[in-house]
Amino acid sequence: MARGTPAFPRPLSLLLEAWLPIVLFAAWWVAGANSESLYFVSLRSILEAFRTQWLSAGAADHILSSMANLAAGYALATAVGIALGVALGLARPVGEALGPILEFLRSVPGVALLPLGLLILGVGSDMKIALITYGALWPILLNTIDGVRGVDAVVRDVSRSYRVPLRFRLTRIVLPSAGPQIIAGMRTSLSIAITVVVFSEMIGSTEGIGYSILQAQRNFAIPEMWAGMLLLGILGYLLNIAFRGVEHWVLRWHRAMTAAPRS
Amino acid sequence: MSTQAITLRAAGRTMPTGLVAKVATVAAALALWQLLSATRVLDPDTIPAPTSIAVAAARLAGEVPFWHAFGLTLTGWSLGLLLSAAIAIPAGLLLGSSDICYRSCRFTIDFLRTIPPVAMVPLALLLYGATTQMKLVLIVLGSVWPLLLQTMYGVRQIDPMSRETARSYRLDRLRRTLFIVLPGASPFVATGVRISATMALLLTIGAELIGSAEGLGNGIGLAQSASDVPRLFALIAFSALLGVAVNAFFVTVERRALAWHVAHRPSPGR
Amino acid sequence: MAEPHTRRILVRDGEDGNPAELVLSVRGACKRYGTREIFADINIDVTRGSVLTVVGPSGAGKTTLLRCIAGLLEPSAGEILLDGEPVREPPEKLAVVFQDYSRSLMPWMSVRANVELPLRGKGVGKKERRRRAHAALADVGLETSADLYPWQLSGGMQQRVAIARALAYGPEALLMDEPFASVDAQTRSDLEDLVLDLRDRLGITVVLVTHDIDEAVYLGDTVVVLGGRPTRVDKVVKVPFGRDRDQAGTKARPDFIDLRTRVLERIRQARD
Numbered sequence: 001m002a003r004g005t006p007a008f009p010r011p012l013s014l015l016l017e018a019w020l021p022i023v024l025f026a027a028w029w030v031a032g033a034n035s036e037s038l039y040f041v042s043l044r045s046i047l048e049a050f051r052t053q054w055l056s057a058g059a060a061d062h063i064l065s066s067m068a069n070l071a072a073g074y075a076l077a078t079a080v081g082i083a084l085g086v087a088l089g090l091a092r093p094v095g096e097a098l099g100p101i102l103e104f105l106r107s108v109p110g111v112a113l114l115p116l117g118l119l120i121l122g123v124g125s126d127m128k129i130a131l132i133t134y135g136a137l138w139p140i141l142l143n144t145i146d147g148v149r150g151v152d153a154v155v156r157d158v159s160r161s162y163r164v165p166l167r168f169r170l171t172r173i174v175l176p177s178a179g180p181q182i183i184a185g186m187r188t189s190l191s192i193a194i195t196v197v198v199f200s201e202m203i204g205s206t207e208g209i210g211y212s213i214l215q216a217q218r219n220f221a222i223p224e225m226w227a228g229m230l231l232l233g234i235l236g237y238l239l240n241i242a243f244r245g246v247e248h249w250v251l252r253w254h255r256a257m258t259a260a261p262r263s
Numbered sequence: 264m265s266t267q268a269i270t271l272r273a274a275g276r277t278m279p280t281g282l283v284a285k286v287a288t289v290a291a292a293l294a295l296w297q298l299l300s301a302t303r304v305l306d307p308d309t310i311p312a313p314t315s316i317a318v319a320a321a322r323l324a325g326e327v328p329f330w331h332a333f334g335l336t337l338t339g340w341s342l343g344l345l346l347s348a349a350i351a352i353p354a355g356l357l358l359g360s361s362d363i364c365y366r367s368c369r370f371t372i373d374f375l376r377t378i379p380p381v382a383m384v385p386l387a388l389l390l391y392g393a394t395t396q397m398k399l400v401l402i403v404l405g406s407v408w409p410l411l412l413q414t415m416y417g418v419r420q421i422d423p424m425s426r427e428t429a430r431s432y433r434l435d436r437l438r439r440t441l442f443i444v445l446p447g448a449s450p451f452v453a454t455g456v457r458i459s460a461t462m463a464l465l466l467t468i469g470a471e472l473i474g475s476a477e478g479l480g481n482g483i484g485l486a487q488s489a490s491d492v493p494r495l496f497a498l499i500a501f502s503a504l505l506g507v508a509v510n511a512f513f514v515t516v517e518r519r520a521l522a523w524h525v526a527h528r529p530s531p532g533r
Numbered sequence: 534m535a536e537p538h539t540r541r542i543l544v545r546d547g548e549d550g551n552p553a554e555l556v557l558s559v560r561g562a563c564k565r566y567g568t569r570e571i572f573a574d575i576n577i578d579v580t581r582g583s584v585l586t587v588v589g590p591s592g593a594g595k596t597t598l599l600r601c602i603a604g605l606l607e608p609s610a611g612e613i614l615l616d617g618e619p620v621r622e623p624p625e626k627l628a629v630v631f632q633d634y635s636r637s638l639m640p641w642m643s644v645r646a647n648v649e650l651p652l653r654g655k656g657v658g659k660k661e662r663r664r665r666a667h668a669a670l671a672d673v674g675l676e677t678s679a680d681l682y683p684w685q686l687s688g689g690m691q692q693r694v695a696i697a698r699a700l701a702y703g704p705e706a707l708l709m710d711e712p713f714a715s716v717d718a719q720t721r722s723d724l725e726d727l728v729l730d731l732r733d734r735l736g737i738t739v740v741l742v743t744h745d746i747d748e749a750v751y752l753g754d755t756v757v758v759l760g761g762r763p764t765r766v767d768k769v770v771k772v773p774f775g776r777d778r779d780q781a782g783t784k785a786r787p788d789f790i791d792l793r794t795r796v797l798e799r800i801r802q803a804r805d
């Protein structure tokens with residue numbers, strides 16, 4: 001955040017960011033150690049379960065399966081969403097005529113399609129990837145259409161009057177101009193994609209992190225269930241950081257511009 | 264937390280001339296689908312014709328249990344959203360106004376919000392079984408974050424000039440919150456409400472489907488087990504319509520309430 | 534670069550008595566939006582190497598007219614001829630400097646990339662592109678700002694970048710839409726002199742639209758006064774100052790004051 005971040009001295013600033021996670025961690029550690037509850041187990045046993053379950057050789061399959069489906073579905077959604085979004089954004093009458101259909105399809109709750117996915121594609125990666133793609137497609141597609149339509153009228157005049165050919169128009173004008181909105185859509189899509197991965201593994205699957213969590217719950221292996229959730233939190237956090245890194249780089253002009261004082 | 268908040272544009276473009284094209288496109292798409300079904304390009308056992316879906320939908324609409332399930336989904340969704348708002352908006356105002364609070368909570372919030380709420384389904388099921396409570400816990404866990412973040416961004420982006428104006432006229436803290444902070448942040452809050460509402464509907468149906476709690480989601484699961492494909496499609500269509508209605512509702516409210524905001528003013532013609 | 538098919542049209546009243554070559558002419562142009570007529574029967578001739586200014590009140594349709602000339606908009610009736618050829622789409626021989634400089638430069642590109650963008654479309658190689666962009670930026674005195682982004686520059690500098698982009702494109706004529714309307718007074722007079730200087734050095738033809746009467750008279754060899762409803766050419770004024778003009782001297786000349794007063798009165802009359 002550009003505004004309103006007064007400069008604290010560095011160690012103090014670090015302390016400020018870290019105290020709450022440390023306190024929460026410690027509180028759980030202490031409270032959990034004496035906990036009688038069946039469900040809120042001690043943090044020590046969760047970490048122990050995390051180590052045996054997720055830091056061992058057998059874990060790689062589950063994690064890889066989840067991540068591969070996530071990557072495939074998300075990549076597909078991004079490619080289709082941007083390509084289709086640019087086309088529909090530029091061919092404005094077509095995009096507008098298709099508006100109601102897109103609005104309807106977007107409103108289909110992704111989870112409601114799972115039974116249908118099972119029916120058509122059966123159990124397996126194809127079904128999961130299709131579902132992830134469907135869920136993650138809409139924010140990217142709709143934001144791209146909006147971003148492309150929002151290209152400034154003066155910018156459009158400039159590119160026409162200087163006879164910028166279509167391919168440069170796309171790569172140097174339309175995409176960068178719609179960039180911030182496309183990225184915002186991609187960020188929403190990422191969290192949807194993670195949700196759909198886990199969800200699709202809970203129903204109709206025998207592998208993946210979601211499956212492991214549900215399986216642990218069914219076997220009343222409560223520390224293992226918590227360990228799975230912890231893993232998802234860590235992976236999600238890392239993915240977000242990676243995403244922010246990419247965003248930071250792609251939109252460096254935008255960041256600098258919004259931070260610059262208005263002339 | 265990211266440096267940019269999402270401001271989805273709520274301003275829908277309505278063009279009377281475009282209406283004909285829209286209706287025609289929908290009709291053409293349905294006709295094409297019907298044709299593909301009739302010629303058996305689409306297998307009617309997996310993707311039934313629009314007419315058989317319509318028949319199933321009409322039958323559903325005549326069933327009392329369907330409306331009961333519909334009502335339960337709607338109640339779960341709206342209660343969950345209300346609860347989320349009651350938590351997220353005050354928390355967002357606090358985090359947005361105080362840099363110390365913001366920086367203290369940043370990591371915790373970032374970590375918690377990345378855990379997909381469906382991962383909590385097993386836990387919620389253990390704790391509450393297939394009940395409305397279970398649904399509510401899940402909905403709140405999932406939909407509290409977008410609203411919290413948007414509110415926070417909304418407060419942080421308020422022009423410092425208006426805060427300083429308020430302070431120079433010696434408005435007290437309560438009045439500053441009421442007249443400057445809340446209205447200033449409201450476009451972002453409104454966007455947050457819309458994102459959260461969509462998320463909440465998704466989670467309501469998801470919780471019903473995995474957790475077998477009564478509602479539309481459970482109905483979808485049952486239709487699948489019974490291999491009643493047209494009914495399955497009809498239920499999916501109903502939940503999509505519910506989604507369309509929810510979004511339209513919030514867009515309308517937003518446009519009324521925020522008519523003063525730039526995004527809703529008629530754009531100068533060019 | 535004279536093209537073989539170019540018809541050369543000569544008119545009598547060139548500067549210093551010689552026949553001058555017609556570059557651009559607007560023949561009976563008219564633009565309607567629905568039933569509303571913005572301008573009607575506009576006739577304008579522009580000779581090579583001259584500055585023609587178009588002056589008229591806000592909302593008169595100056596931008597609309599300029600967009601028609603630039604081939605961005607089709608007139609409802611009449612035609613635009615460039616070197617005798619009708620303009621149907623944006624021609625390569627014209628470059629436009631838009632009114633809104635902050636929107637006409639791409640904020641995601643450096644100043645250099647902005648200037649080079651039109652050259653990419655022409656298929657100019659990288660080295661040549663660099664050279665031409667540098668030369669154009671030097672022409673407007675911005676060669677040291679090539680690596681900055683537009684939003685790091687002041688308004689006047691941004692408009693200079695837009696002018697450099699137009700120059701690098703290598704046009705025969707420059708169309709400018711109220712190019713200095715939103716910069717401060719000092720910058721404005723600097724930029725006005727830049728236009729005159731470019732015309733002298735590069736021999737470029739300029740069509741400049743403005744609502745400012747002083748600016749129109751100071752810059753123009755010919756001033757076209759628009760007025761009425763729908764907008765028509767109310768009067769065409771020849772400015773007899775020749776090429777030597779300077780902000781302080783020219784604007785203090787009695788015939789300058791006389792001329793601007795006459796133009797002002799025309800506009801007042803046209804409005805009533």
Ligand SMILES: Nc1ncnc2c1ncn2[C@@H]1O[C@H](COP(=O)(O)OP(=O)(O)O)[C@@H](O)[C@H]1O
Nearest residue numbers: 532533566571590591592593594595596597598
């Ligand atoms: N696309 C359009 N549709 C309808 N009216 C337009 C359109 N573009 C411009 N106009 C109208 O034409 C008039 C002239 O506009 P403009 O050329 O921008 O004037 P100027 O540049 O002289 O200020 C204005 O009243 C404007 O409302």
Ligand SMILES: [Mg+2]
Nearest residue numbers: 595596632711
């Ligand atoms: Mg104008």
